[in-house]
Amino acid sequence: MSISIDRRTFLAGTATAALTAAWGGPALAQQGPRDKITVRIDRDLANLDPAYRTGPWDANVCRVVYQRLMKQKVNSAELELDAAEKIDQISPTEIGFTLKPGLMFTDGYGEMTAEDVKFSFERIGLPPKGGQKESAYKADWGGLKGVEVTGKYTGKIVLEKPRANIFTTVIGDVSGCIVSKAAVEKLGADYPSKPVGTGPYKLTAIERQRGATLTRNPDYKGPAPALQEIAIRFISDPRTTDLALRSGEIDFAILAPAVAEPLKSVAGLTVSEQPSIAYVWLGMNVEKGPLADLKVRQAIRLGLDVDQMLAAGYNGKAPRLNTLLPPQIFGHWKEAPVYKRNVAEAKKLLAEAGVSGLKLKLTILNQPAYQNMALVARALLAEIGVTIEVDAQEGGTYWNAGNGDSGKNLDLFLLRFNGKHDPNFIMQWFVSGQTGTWNWQRWQNKDYDALFAAAAVELDPAKRGEMVVKAQQLMDQSAAFVWLTNEVNVLVHRSWLKPAGVPGWLDWQYDSWGLGA
Amino acid sequence: MPRLIKDERLAYVTSRLLTTVLIVFGAMVLLFALTALVPGDPAKTLLGPQASPELAKRFITEMGLDQPLHIRLWRFFGAVLTGNLGVDVISGKPVVQLVASVLPYTVILTFSAIGLSVLIGVPLGIHAATHRGSASDTILAFISVAFIAVPSFVIAIFLLLIFAIWLDWLPVLGTSRSGEFLDEARRMILPTLALAAGWIGFIARLVRSSMLEVLGEPYIRTARAYGLPERMITYKYALKNACIPTIAILGLGIGRLLGGAVLVEIVFARPGLGRLVYEAVSERNFPVVQGAVLVVVVLFVVVNLIVDLSYSAIDPRIRRSPGQGAGA
Numbered sequence A: 001m002s003i004s005i006d007r008r009t010f011l012a013g014t015a016t017a018a019l020t021a022a023w024g025g026p027a028l029a030q031q032g033p034r035d036k037i038t039v040r041i042d043r044d045l046a047n048l049d050p051a052y053r054t055g056p057w058d059a060n061v062c063r064v065v066y067q068r069l070m071k072q073k074v075n076s077a078e079l080e081l082d083a084a085e086k087i088d089q090i091s092p093t094e095i096g097f098t099l100k101p102g103l104m105f106t107d108g109y110g111e112m113t114a115e116d117v118k119f120s121f122e123r124i125g126l127p128p129k130g131g132q133k134e135s136a137y138k139a140d141w142g143g144l145k146g147v148e149v150t151g152k153y154t155g156k157i158v159l160e161k162p163r164a165n166i167f168t169t170v171i172g173d174v175s176g177c178i179v180s181k182a183a184v185e186k187l188g189a190d191y192p193s194k195p196v197g198t199g200p201y202k203l204t205a206i207e208r209q210r211g212a213t214l215t216r217n218p219d220y221k222g223p224a225p226a227l228q229e230i231a232i233r234f235i236s237d238p239r240t241t242d243l244a245l246r247s248g249e250i251d252f253a254i255l256a257p258a259v260a261e262p263l264k265s266v267a268g269l270t271v272s273e274q275p276s277i278a279y280v281w282l283g284m285n286v287e288k289g290p291l292a293d294l295k296v297r298q299a300i301r302l303g304l305d306v307d308q309m310l311a312a313g314y315n316g317k318a319p320r321l322n323t324l325l326p327p328q329i330f331g332h333w334k335e336a337p338v339y340k341r342n343v344a345e346a347k348k349l350l351a352e353a354g355v356s357g358l359k360l361k362l363t364i365l366n367q368p369a370y371q372n373m374a375l376v377a378r379a380l381l382a383e384i385g386v387t388i389e390v391d392a393q394e395g396g397t398y399w400n401a402g403n404g405d406s407g408k409n410l411d412l413f414l415l416r417f418n419g420k421h422d423p424n425f426i427m428q429w430f431v432s433g434q435t436g437t438w439n440w441q442r443w444q445n446k447d448y449d450a451l452f453a454a455a456a457v458e459l460d461p462a463k464r465g466e467m468v469v470k471a472q473q474l475m476d477q478s479a480a481f482v483w484l485t486n487e488v489n490v491l492v493h494r495s496w497l498k499p500a501g502v503p504g505w506l507d508w509q510y511d512s513w514g515l516g517a
Numbered sequence B: 001m002p003r004l005i006k007d008e009r010l011a012y013v014t015s016r017l018l019t020t021v022l023i024v025f026g027a028m029v030l031l032f033a034l035t036a037l038v039p040g041d042p043a044k045t046l047l048g049p050q051a052s053p054e055l056a057k058r059f060i061t062e063m064g065l066d067q068p069l070h071i072r073l074w075r076f077f078g079a080v081l082t083g084n085l086g087v088d089v090i091s092g093k094p095v096v097q098l099v100a101s102v103l104p105y106t107v108i109l110t111f112s113a114i115g116l117s118v119l120i121g122v123p124l125g126i127h128a129a130t131h132r133g134s135a136s137d138t139i140l141a142f143i144s145v146a147f148i149a150v151p152s153f154v155i156a157i158f159l160l161l162i163f164a165i166w167l168d169w170l171p172v173l174g175t176s177r178s179g180e181f182l183d184e185a186r187r188m189i190l191p192t193l194a195l196a197a198g199w200i201g202f203i204a205r206l207v208r209s210s211m212l213e214v215l216g217e218p219y220i221r222t223a224r225a226y227g228l229p230e231r232m233i234t235y236k237y238a239l240k241n242a243c244i245p246t247i248a249i250l251g252l253g254i255g256r257l258l259g260g261a262v263l264v265e266i267v268f269a270r271p272g273l274g275r276l277v278y279e280a281v282s283e284r285n286f287p288v289v290q291g292a293v294l295v296v297v298v299l300f301v302v303v304n305l306i307v308d309l310s311y312s313a314i315d316p317r318i319r320r321s322p323g324q325g326a327g328a
Helices: A007-025 A056-065 A114-125 A165-169 A181-193 A238-247 A259-266 A293-302 A306-314 A343-352 A366-383 A406-409 A422-428 A446-457 A461-478 B008-037 B044-047 B052-063 B068-080 B095-130 B135-149 B152-166 B181-215 B218-225 B232-268 B273-283 B286-314
Strands: A036-041 A070-072 A079-081 A085-093 A094-099 A145-151 A154-157 A200-207 A210-218 A229-234 A252-255 A269-275 A279-284 A358-365 A386-393 A411-415 A480-486 A488-494
Touching: A007 A422, A036 B181, A056 A200, A056 A210, A056 A252, A079 A085, A094 A114, A114 A145, A114 A154, A114 A181, A154 A165, A200 A343, A200 B286, A210 A293, A238 A252, A238 A259, A238 B135, A238 B152, A238 B232, A252 A259, A259 A269, A259 A488, A293 A343, A293 A366, A306 A366, A306 A480, A358 A366, A366 A386, A422 A446, A422 A461, A461 A480, B008 B068, B008 B286, B095 B232, B095 B273, B095 B286, B135 B181, B152 B181, B152 B232, B181 B232, B218 B232, B232 B286, B273 B286
Parallel strands: A036 A229, A036 A252, A358 A386, A358 A411
Antiparallel strands: A070 A079, A085 A094, A094 A154, A145 A154, A200 A210, A210 A229, A252 A488, A269 A488, A279 A411, A279 A480
């Protein structure tokens, strides 16, 4: 066989060879530990000003760019001192603090003082001044009278009334981040993308839809984090995330159980399940037609099989929840009843209520887990004579389904809320005042409201715990809630990477992420 | 009706410019109608559960959503005329800035895909036309139709599996961390291929049918009778006329590719205008939706305007009014 190479073939071949050389051949996944990693987030970073953050993805960056007076210990919800050298509960409504001296803001904005603390807290908790916008997190600092500056490093947080969760959900959380007053005033509208803090990392790059880069802050006064650089990549599609993990382009992601399962067999990747503190339930509108009858609600509760629903929705990986508060949260009701499916009893209750041929709409968010659970619920309830129409809605429509008068039209719905390590934070959405807002059940109970209010100001943990359990018992008696799961976060990461997060894994602790062997 | 503009070229350009302005105006009106019809309270969707009713109310006022539709429309028109597309209520940044930060990604991707479609589709179409009925023509027809029928995001996933996972030749993510040119170029390959695949097939089929039509024309028979080489007849005489419908369709192609880019941007985690609009719609972030869609519309009509004008330059019959055609 003769081979002839003309000028055109030669040029094409040369160009191909040059291109191949230029792009360097296959992109192989790095095998060993390294101090620069890439992390996937499923929502874009939008605002890194703690007062106007948009969600957990922003909050997790705020946690390491800024310092707080106190922060959570590694892999724990327990608090330890951070920017504060000392913090005292002077009285039920007064908290004194002393800052560590020499905490320097990045980009030359000087040393952190008590004035910065005052500015940071009051801009969230007090009415806005001078054209400033109100923070969506104003409720975090609800009841704040103000912050009194008593010295360069000392001050006093003054509250209108006692707050049982002031440390866990405010001072130790993102609304407790301390910003540079000078930087906020100077940078104005640019501040949300150019945050200035004293934390272990500084933001060195951010671009819409691409993500951000965190680089170790050389001026940080605490122990230096193990990782020099963390690139945060926004990847909305779970399948792309799966492929990027396989190819070595990203080192960490949290995925749904069904998506994460196949990754268990990939060498060099570790897949671990962490219980979440988000809570998912099937709710019923207690004002709507036959659902106003307690027996009908009880029948529906008995007609469902929570374990079957979880098997369909979460591959059987999510733990069952039997009450509002997940087990990791203070005030969890350990003795909450575990309802077993009882078709005969359910039918009997419906007959007693004089209801037959019941048709209800089940409103859900159009995501696979909820769709699968809804289909199982429909099949299960059909057996007790209840016909279910599943209405899967996209996010923007779904999250407004319980709003105002439109909420009166809801029958059944699947809901998921994110939690925090505080019972009052989780309980707040079910008070009477939330009817038509986030209380989609439209369940109104004065005793529950009173217990919620009392628990919020009760500083004795034992008494507070009792109140919280009683409140959960009232919810159980209403039969307006079929608790499903507190979900599970499946962490997928390089085996040499040791991620850290507050239990529940809504709050990541980038500064404590380490490298294994 | 007496003609106001005597010069036919100037008349044509003027009429196309007026049409373009009307299309943009119509699109803006339609945009407003859509934002009014989409269900869901933007304040609740954007601010989340912790927002107080007072804040939600202020937020709605800030977005101008408490105003009647015609007032909002009027304000938007006024703002657009001064180059102001509003402010993104989440980040507090001007929408123009947001759009400008992602627009280059979409433009580069779209034009790379169009370029690739032409580069591959035209030769394939010519080959199919000049080898009509052959095995290669049949195979090309099958492949072309398959590419046209399969959505770009499905092709994207297959490309990722083959080239990024099994062969490990190319990266999964569509943008680099470093921003280096070569790395960026390498990451452009798969998204461009995924977006272009359908259009490669479409252009190949279009060029094939146009070429077959042109190759049957009397002037081609005359050229053959004169003994001109087949290559010269095909590429010099037939291709120029056969390409006219293809050029016309490229304008529409830009619009189709802008739409298709959304899914490709999501699959490859690439920034882009489509993705920006998609997320803004989900969040009910109306200022960003309006601003970004307006830019897409303008981009689309401007490209079509350029295509129309170039088309009229290639084929003068286009700009003649009825009754003034070739034989008139």
